[in-house]
Amino acid sequence: MATDLSSFPRIQLGQWPSPLQPCPRLSARLGPTVLVKRDDVSPLGVGGNKLRKLEYLLGAALRDGAERVVTFGAVQTNHGRLTAAACARLGLPCDLVLTRTVPREGEAYERSGNMLLDHVYGATVHLVDTDEEADARHQELLARHGNVASIPVGGSTGVGALGYVAAVAELIEQFGDTGVWPTRLVAPLASAGTAAGLLVGAAAFGWEIDVELIAVSRSADAARQVLLPIVADTAALNVDVYVAGLVHHDHELQEQEARAVRIARACNSYVAFASFAGPTGGGYDRTAGNSAIYSADGRALARTNGDVGGIVRFALT
Numbered sequence: 001m002a003t004d005l006s007s008f009p010r011i012q013l014g015q016w017p018s019p020l021q022p023c024p025r026l027s028a029r030l031g032p033t034v035l036v037k038r039d040d041v042s043p044l045g046v047g048g049n050k051l052r053k054l055e056y057l058l059g060a061a062l063r064d065g066a067e068r069v070v071t072f073g074a075v076q077t078n079h080g081r082l083t084a085a086a087c088a089r090l091g092l093p094c095d096l097v098l099t100r101t102v103p104r105e106g107e108a109y110e111r112s113g114n115m116l117l118d119h120v121y122g123a124t125v126h127l128v129d130t131d132e133e134a135d136a137r138h139q140e141l142l143a144r145h146g147n148v149a150s151i152p153v154g155g156s157t158g159v160g161a162l163g164y165v166a167a168v169a170e171l172i173e174q175f176g177d178t179g180v181w182p183t184r185l186v187a188p189l190a191s192a193g194t195a196a197g198l199l200v201g202a203a204a205f206g207w208e209i210d211v212e213l214i215a216v217s218r219s220a221d222a223a224r225q226v227l228l229p230i231v232a233d234t235a236a237l238n239v240d241v242y243v244a245g246l247v248h249h250d251h252e253l254q255e256q257e258a259r260a261v262r263i264a265r266a267c268n269s270y271v272a273f274a275s276f277a278g279p280t281g282g283g284y285d286r287t288a289g290n291s292a293i294y295s296a297d298g299r300a301l302a303r304t305n306g307d308v309g310g311i312v313r314f315a316l317t
């Protein structure tokens with residue numbers, strides 16, 4: 001399972017756990033109890049979700065001997081601002097290649113806000129008009145400097161998404177302390193690393209929660225196309241086996257089996273499925289003995305034979 005992230009180099013940039021804040025007035029207005037995970041509260045770079053990704057991305061960069069970091073985004077990118085701040089903390093020179101993709105211009109847009117902070121944090125900012133120009137500037141930087149770590153837009157790679165796998169563990173601990181478990185996790189989706197980490201984390205830790213993603217910069221279909229490869233890359237890093245879920249009541253059996261197959265295919269990973277024999281509402285004999293292990297293409301590789309107490313075994317290669 002991806003429950004042990006300690007083999008991935010990580011540099012602590014934030015102050016964790018970030019607060020989990022109840023919102024009583026919003027809850028009264030909307031109906032369900034709403035809590036906000038305050039990843040914007042941070043001691044570095046004015047905070048934001050990119051810091052968790054950068055902990056793993058810059059951990060990998062330093063392990064690989066990087067002497068300089070280059071990253072990309074639109075003018076006013078939050079990811080660029082946090083990369084600049086993290087590099088300043090680590091003493092690494094940082095290049096931000098920023099494309100004028102947002103239809104806004106003018107002194108205020110190009111010099112204030114994050115752009116001002118990028119300079120305060122000591123980054124070298126390269127303003128370009130097209131993706132082609134950004135590629136060309138990237139190649140120039142690679143040719144001019146020695147060991148450069150290139151981080152894509154939003155820090156959204158499999159390694160970056162590990163930051164949000166870790167965030168799921170943090171959430172599970174926080175909710176475990178309160179003893180009240182949420183049924184829905186809502187998150188924004190732009191470059192998709194946050195969402196990928198949350199999905200892989202929830203699956204890896206066997207947390208049965210609906211993850212609802214709001215695509216903020218493209219259509220839902222286009223967002224899915226961006227998200228799925230990052231989910232697969234994240235899952236492929238270290239995840240030997242996912243725990244798909246537990247069956248507490250017999251009516252859940254079919255649903256959990258379908259979930260196991262779906263996760264195996266989406267994450268290209270083995271899935272272990274335990275038909276937990278502990279239903280509180282009776283039906284022990286119907287839920288026990290249905291455990292299975294699935295291959296990455298969703299085939300059941302081994303199943304128990306329905307006997308109570310049966311254990312499923314399969315040698316993973």
Ligand SMILES: Cc1ncc(COP(=O)(O)O)c(C=O)c1O
Nearest residue numbers: 078154188189190191192193194
């Ligand atoms: C503050 C903030 N929250 C959430 C997101 C979305 O995260 P991701 O790019 O990982 O999908 C962004 C991305 O631009 C952001 O700046």
